[in-house]
Amino acid sequence: MRTCLIVDDSAVIRKVARRIFETMNFQVGEAEDGEKALAACAETMPDAILLDWNMPTMDGYDFLRALRKVPGGEKPKVLFCTTENDVGAIARALHAGADEYIMKPFDRDIVTAKLAQVGFHGEADAA
């Protein structure tokens, strides 16, 4: 089963995102900041990461830069998911190795579309 790590300091966002990913047949893990996310990735590298920007301890941007340097860290598709919506932030995120970018607020259609963008299709699309 494909796996996804949801990294966000908001428990509400993690819950909403988890539901969406589970209906798309992902096995979902959660982390509340970049440091915990990095530890989770060291244990098992997920196929996809939904990544918040502003978090305590280690933010999403620093996490992504660290992730892309560790062995196997180039593999996960990383989708930033943040309220940082200006072009400069998007460009920085892409430069740091993000595969896609979701501007909050998001809904199921956006997540589904963005996952398809990076190669994860829903069951309906798979056929």
Next chain:
Amino acid sequence: MTELEFDFLRSYLKTRSGLALSAEKRYLIESRLGPVCRRFNLAGLGALVTALKGSRDLALERAVVEAMTTNETFFFRDRTPFDLFRDVLLPEAMARRATQRRLRIWCAAASTGQEPYSLAMMLQDAAARLAGWHVDLVATDLSTEVLEKAKAGLYSHFEVQRGLPVQSLIKHFEQTGEQWRISASLRQMVDYRPLNLLHPFDALGTFDIIYCRNVLIYFDAPTKGDVLARLSASLAPDGALLLGAAETVIGLTEKLVPNAQHRGLYVQAPAAARAPAVRVLPGLPATDTGLRRVVGL
């Protein structure tokens, strides 16, 4: 709404826009035309029917027809028809038109512009190969309201996140407050025009590639057949027609056939089967001598 009023509205919409509503679609009329009644200070659907029957109020007629159209669309909708454009249709059309260096593309149900702009982005990506070419990208829709939005090229946070890769967002759009505006160079590539597909469209000329997606589904079979036959007449002999995933030509016209390799792609039927369609071509506007050359007439 009484049965008589419902029947009147069904037949009214059928005549004006081709919309074929089955008996169980009462709710759609009620939910879409309720706001129109309020806008025009009409007490309800009964009063609306009386007003439509009573006098010709063009603004009201247009509002009724436009309120019943479905304008859902997004950038690169269904993806495959656009991959096909980039990888197959555009290179093949360029090879066939290498002498004329002219391509004509038509989005026949352009809605709020996402489809023509998706094609425009791909054309811009191919700009180096298209240097010295003249490319017409015509986009039409029944609804002038959606065309205004398309021309403005201004999209919400949600609209730019469905189907559009983020790289394309930062390459082709600029942020204006909460919204995103598509670049002026892309806006200039698209020629938007109001058009009701029930009316003649041969004056638009002949096209190499036509996208007519997710509009025929709202028509009944005779209307589908009629529109498809006229699309065939507007399509170059070696042209390509793209329909929506739930649409087909089968059983509706003899003039077009599905392409065996690509789902959703239709081409002109072999000459023997479509003799009557060829006769339509001399009907091209007299000014379109360039087009006659393009289609080899």
